[in-house]
Amino acid sequence: MPTTNARSAQRLAKLQEALASGGTLHLRDAAELCDVSEMTIRRDLTTQPTAMTLLGGRLVMANYPGVTPIYDLTxxxxxxxxxxxxxxxxxxxxxxxxxxxxxxxxxxxxxxxxxxxxxxxxxxxxxxxxxxxxxxxxxxxxxxxxxxxxxxxxxxxxxxxxxxxxxxxxxxxxxxxxxxxxxxxxxxxxxxxxxxxxxxxxxxxxxxxxxxxxxxxxxxxxxxxxxxxxxxxxxxxxxxxxxxxxxxxxxxxxxxxxxxxxx
Amino acid sequence: MPTTNARSAQRLAKLQEALASGGTLHLRDAAELCDVSEMTIRRDLTTQPTAMTLLGGRLVMANYPGVTPIYDLTxxxxxxxxxxxxxxxxxxxxxxxxxxxxxxxxxxxxxxxxxxxxxxxxxxxxxxxxxxxxxxxxxxxxxxxxxxxxxxxxxxxxxxxxxxxxxxxxxxxxxxxxxxxxxxxxxxxxxxxxxxxxxxxxxxxxxxxxxxxxxxxxxxxxxxxxxxxxxxxxxxxxxxxxxxxxxxxxxxxxxxxxxxxxx
DNA sequence: GCGTTAATGTTAAAATTATAACATTTAGTG
DNA sequence: CACTAAATGTTATAATTTTAACATTAACGC
Known part of the structure; x- marks a missing residue:
């Protein structure tokens, strides 16, 4: 398990930019946008602390009101x-x-x-x-x-x-x-x-x-x-x-x- | 294919209430909340016109900024x-x-x-x-x-x-x-x-x-x-x-x- | 009450997404 | 330049979600 990764953080920043104005980004497109594999994006999300979440294969800002407080109704x-x-x-x-x-x-x-x-x-x-x-x-x-x-x-x-x-x-x-x-x-x-x-x-x-x-x-x-x-x-x-x-x-x-x- | 369904609309209204304050609702929980099967909720969503969408098994308000305009990066x-x-x-x-x-x-x-x-x-x-x-x-x-x-x-x-x-x-x-x-x-x-x-x-x-x-x-x-x-x-x-x-x-x-x- | 039809439930198959394991590449170091 | 380790890619497998088909139940008119 790596400690920190500058490039990983940079990718997440780029993706967050894309999502900042709202919307969702399919993992596939996110990977293409960053020119890496989908797996790398997945790893970025789990490794680094980020405000984004993967929701059904789509990247969303986790702190947006419609998404964040994932209402897990157990x-x-x-x-x-x-x-x-x-x-x-x-x-x-x-x-x-x-x-x-x-x-x-x-x-x-x-x-x-x-x-x-x-x-x-x-x-x-x-x-x-x-x-x-x-x-x-x-x-x-x-x-x-x-x-x-x-x-x-x-x-x-x-x-x-x-x-x-x-x-x-x-x-x-x-x-x-x-x-x-x-x-x-x-x-x-x-x-x-x-x-x-x-x-x-x-x-x-x-x-x-x-x-x-x-x-x-x-x-x-x-x-x-x-x-x-x-x-x-x-x-x-x-x-x-x-x-x-x-x-x-x-x-x-x-x-x-x-x-x-x-x- | 049915024309309209009062109960279906009622369920959707109930779910929309739950989501109005933000957040997501897992299909499983939505079904439980309405006391019907998941399939019924799915059908409600496709049959009736609604502001909600199913995103990776979770019900979200489609018109929320973080969700709706699915960023199709063409x-x-x-x-x-x-x-x-x-x-x-x-x-x-x-x-x-x-x-x-x-x-x-x-x-x-x-x-x-x-x-x-x-x-x-x-x-x-x-x-x-x-x-x-x-x-x-x-x-x-x-x-x-x-x-x-x-x-x-x-x-x-x-x-x-x-x-x-x-x-x-x-x-x-x-x-x-x-x-x-x-x-x-x-x-x-x-x-x-x-x-x-x-x-x-x-x-x-x-x-x-x-x-x-x-x-x-x-x-x-x-x-x-x-x-x-x-x-x-x-x-x-x-x-x-x-x-x-x-x-x-x-x-x-x-x-x-x-x-x-x-x- | 019977028959018809809409509404819902159940199940299996298909598609998609998530995880894990291992292979490969890249970057840095002596 | 080889060695090491991190970073990324690839592939297979598991889990989940979606779709479709068919079964069952409930509602309504006659």
Missing amino acids: EQQASHYQAKYRLCQRVLAFIEEGDTLFIDCGSTLIPLLSQLSHFRELTVVTYALNVANAVSALPNVRLVLLGGLFYAASQSFGSDNMTAAIERLGINKALISAAGVDLERGVSCFHFHEVTPKQAAIATAMQRLLVVDASKFGVVRPAYFAALEDFDVVVTDEEGAPQLLKENGCVAPEIVVPEITVA | EQQASHYQAKYRLCQRVLAFIEEGDTLFIDCGSTLIPLLSQLSHFRELTVVTYALNVANAVSALPNVRLVLLGGLFYAASQSFGSDNMTAAIERLGINKALISAAGVDLERGVSCFHFHEVTPKQAAIATAMQRLLVVDASKFGVVRPAYFAALEDFDVVVTDEEGAPQLLKENGCVAPEIVVPEITVA
Whole structure:
């Protein structure tokens, strides 16, 4: 097994160039383009670290949204996806024609976005790149992206005038996700730069929805951003959640539970 | 051969939901998800009109940039790609370690972006979603996205405080693209919302580079944004460009032509 | 309920892609 | 210049995906 190879890296760079503007390249053509055998390209891909993948004999950029997170729905993951999907279906029940939605970063709310195409007119405000990408494809949804410095870990942006930018917008409903929800320690996330936009959205929005799956209950993450009482609604997927929360003296949010039927 | 099938369409809709947020779905999992055999899914795809494709046993959204336009490198397309690639190679010669680059929207500068991974540290400022996506994958490049309202036609954002946001940044080099370059009528683009960020970048940057292929010469587009003299360098791919411009009395910009060797 | 037809399932064969093993070429070194 | 080892090519084999043909089930009209 060789350590590094300059020529190999050069080939991959060339191929990546070809794919940078989008599209796929058949292994056969890739080999021809680089004037080597298909096997060499295959080896390049396995030996060197690269952003490309071979998908059914075709070379694709692995980090492209339509390709990357290869949704390997094994049994567990399939059910996990179903859970995420159902959660978003419940959120959908709160969305109305003409709404201006603040949509938080993370993966929780992603399945919701394609559902937004069923509305005639909506506006989505977000500070997350993955959310923006999904929404940018919807012709009926106006997209406002709050920019700034990009944080790869959360695929989102941070800026010092995020609060001001959010306050200027007439946000109807804030859909907030979280990495931890605890009755005493409140609602928290992983990254500190998310705190500002989340808090600004909570402060501005007419209605505040916390969207979390049950696995987040009882968990505390480094960045605290709100108390459970700051939300009007908690949308979750666990049967026991309402009791769990209410028995512990938390009465503020209306909690939406699995009774809601999924189409 | 059946005419239409409600259930078939319903399955495809369900699968499309699953893929809407990006990713791929193995045929096996798609079949399981719909509770039918793989063959049925295959038939759905061939029978019904759909935006999905089967790529190496995996279901993908065919209209996603990384997947759809299957890059059939016929001779012409290959050479067209080569041209774009060469143009960006020339631009690359102007970029230095540690630069803060303003990168304009459009497709012209896209091939440049993956090349930026060769630097140790760079900062890219942009108001284009496609640029941001390409840059977000580069670990060595800091990304600043100027947000606002999304314009699908140019895959970019517009906002009324774009100028202020750009002025606050210490932009080293502005890489500007254009849809039209005319000696008398100046440099123009298609969309009016692009004018503000372009002009702000030109005003702020230390060095201003206009990057255009020769097909843009002599063309005037609706939105004027600068005179040719506002640029320090014009990077182009046409041999005749320097004479063409200089003979017409335009002496300001240094023009970079194909003499520069491509690796 | 019977007969017809669409819809789906099952299986086998063909085509394609992936892996592995070994052969050959190329580059570098003393 | 020979020696070594990496890099690439070639070929055979395995695994996977695609296609095709036929069997079975479900739906619908009479």
